[in-house]
Amino acid sequence: MTIAHVMSACDMTTITGMVRWEPGAGGRLREAALELYVERGYEQTTVAEIAQRAGVTARTFFRHFADKREVLFAGSQELQDGLAQAVRAAPPATGALGAVEAALEVAAEWLGRDHPHSRQRQSVVEANPELRERELIKMARIGAALAEGLRRRGVPDPEATLAAEVGIVTLRVAFGQWVSRPEPSDLGALMRETLSALRAVTAR
Template identity: 55%
Template sequence: MGRWEPNARGRLEEAALALFAERGFEQVTVAEIAGRAGLTERTFYRHFADKREVLFPDSSPLVTGFAAAIEAAPPAAEPMATVAEVLGTVAEFFTGRHAYSRQRTAVIAANAELREREAVKLAWLVDTLAAGLRRRGVAEPAASLAAEAGVAVFKVAHAQWVAEPEPRDLGELMRRALIELKSLTGAG
């Protein structure tokens, strides 16, 4: 097999996710993933350190996108306006990824170690968002609270989005979740 396979990474991701969904993350070997993708194990290891990295890449596009969006957001007086900007960019990232996201979420939900990894990634998003807000002059504890609220809205809206077989508008789900959070805290 040639060293440079066209879209090897994408084929490996697709094969891995399909196998994880069919048989559970623990049961699947790297050899099987490579075989399903029509590639070698050696090619797999050129793209991923292990099978977990297929689900949690070192430079996750979501994590990178989150960090870039907070830097790119227009100057705004209110921290939550900046957070809403970031969430809008995040919603765009998920466009066309509904089927993939549903499958990935189901695979992660079925495995304790993967659920923990996802919790760590979300905590990292909070830290990234809070640091971005502080760099924009938002004081503590407002920066951390706004970052927590933003990632909470993302988590809850994303869970609603993947729960349904047909894709709704993730951006709209996040806007509604933010309104509901406002209403909840106002009434508490």
């Protein structure tokens, strides 16, 4: 299944609407926050400083984000929805892991757009236990959404949960490798390689 195939089966406005720095205050606030987290550290940065660098008020910040942590995780609900949608939209004859692969293609498309940004964000998240835990929880929620999508396709448990969790492991491992590389590379290809490696591990 190609990305184009998956994309055409998905809600294009959902998928294509997710540019990283949307114009306006929200995008400027995200950019300013990430800059400050990298420069000074996440814990040392205040909402007031983020707002100031973005040229808006703290009140505007709170219209966009609940707190300084959420700046880093905004969009994770949309990512989750996009992946669940890809699972739902996979052709009816597609098996459990095939539907998960379709979701991984969408994830690669989404997460693989801006390597320097992803590397910066990762360095901030890795440096802070609270943020690492938040990332874990986010991935667990995405896994639960994928499993639910598979059950709605008629895949019984435990197969639905196992296929979804295999997808999450693949996503985490491939994304981790991708951000650890200094140069940009094709995240979709890396996801496919990682899934092949996982299949080889379990086939032995």
